Amino acid sequence: xxxxxxxxxxxxxxxxxxxxxxxxxxxxxxxxxxxxxxxxxxxxxxxxxxxxxxxxxxxxxxxxxxxxxxxxxxxxxxxxxxxxxxxxxxxxxxxxxxxxxxxxxxxxxxxxxxxxxxxxxxxxxxxxxxxxxxxxxxxxxxxxxxxxxxxxxxxxxxxx
Numbered sequence: 809x810x811x812x813x814x815x816x817x818x819x820x821x822x823x824x825x826x827x828x829x830x831x832x833x834x835x836x837x838x839x840x841x842x843x844x845x846x847x848x849x850x851x852x853x854x855x856x857x858x859x860x861x862x863x864x865x866x867x868x869x870x871x872x873x874x875x876x877x878x879x880x881x882x883x884x885x886x887x888x889x890x891x892x893x894x895x896x897x898x899x900x901x902x903x904x905x906x907x908x909x910x911x912x913x914x915x916x917x918x919x920x921x922x923x924x925x926x927x928x929x930x931x932x933x934x935x936x937x938x939x940x941x942x943x944x945x946x947x948x949x950x951x952x953x954x955x956x957x958x959x960x961x962x963x964x965x966x967x968x
Contacts (some may be wrong), residue, residue, distance in 0.1 A: 810944065812965040815954045816854075818944060819937045822882050822889055823850050831858065831928075832877040833869035833895075840877075841869060847878070848907050853961075856891065856930040857907045861916070862899070867926065870895045876930055886940035888953075893932035903927055933958045 810818075828846055835841045843866060848857045856878060860866060870876065874896060880889040901920075907927055908920035916925045937944055938953040955966040 810954070812956055812963050815937065815944060815956060815965065816935075816963050818939055818942050819889055819935060819956070820850065820854075822885055822887050822937065822939065823847075823856075823880060825885070826880045826882050826889075828880075830879045831866060831930075832879065833866050834873045834875060835865075835869055836872065841865070842879075845878075846909070854891070854932055854935065854963075856932070857903075858928040858930070859904075859907060859909070859912060859916075859925060860928055861924050862897065862926045863924070866928070867897055870897060870928065878930060878932075885942070887942070887944075888938055890936040890953075891930065891932040892934040892936075893930055895928050895930045898927040898929050900927070935963065 828844055830842045831845045832840050832842045845858050845860075850856050874894040876893065876895045878891040880891075882888070904920040904925055904927060908925075913919060916922055918924065935956040936953045937956075944954045956963040957966045
């Protein structure tokens, strides 16, 4: 049986290798709305940063209801990671410069200092992972994921 720290380490390794994820917000009618995003590598605390336009539908959704889900899939690892938590819109100039990819200039011509670029900060409270090649599945081999819940500043394995 793996510890929560071991599961978290494997989870971070998967996220460091996955280039895209789906961000799921709740639209005004309460239905989930998913879109493909290119996140930055998570921080040690598992905060995930994404760049977007302040005029986007996802920003409107998050300002109305900050509950979000991020879903990642790694084909080589035969793994998925899902994060649930709260997002907020951050319009900090230094943060925008720090979280910028030059190949995004086609979408944001004025770059990280432009008026049409903001950040989304996602702070997860729940992490879920199924990783076949690392055997992070229930015994005997099954389809239930490992679940980590944030308790204070720590992550604990859940029986859920």
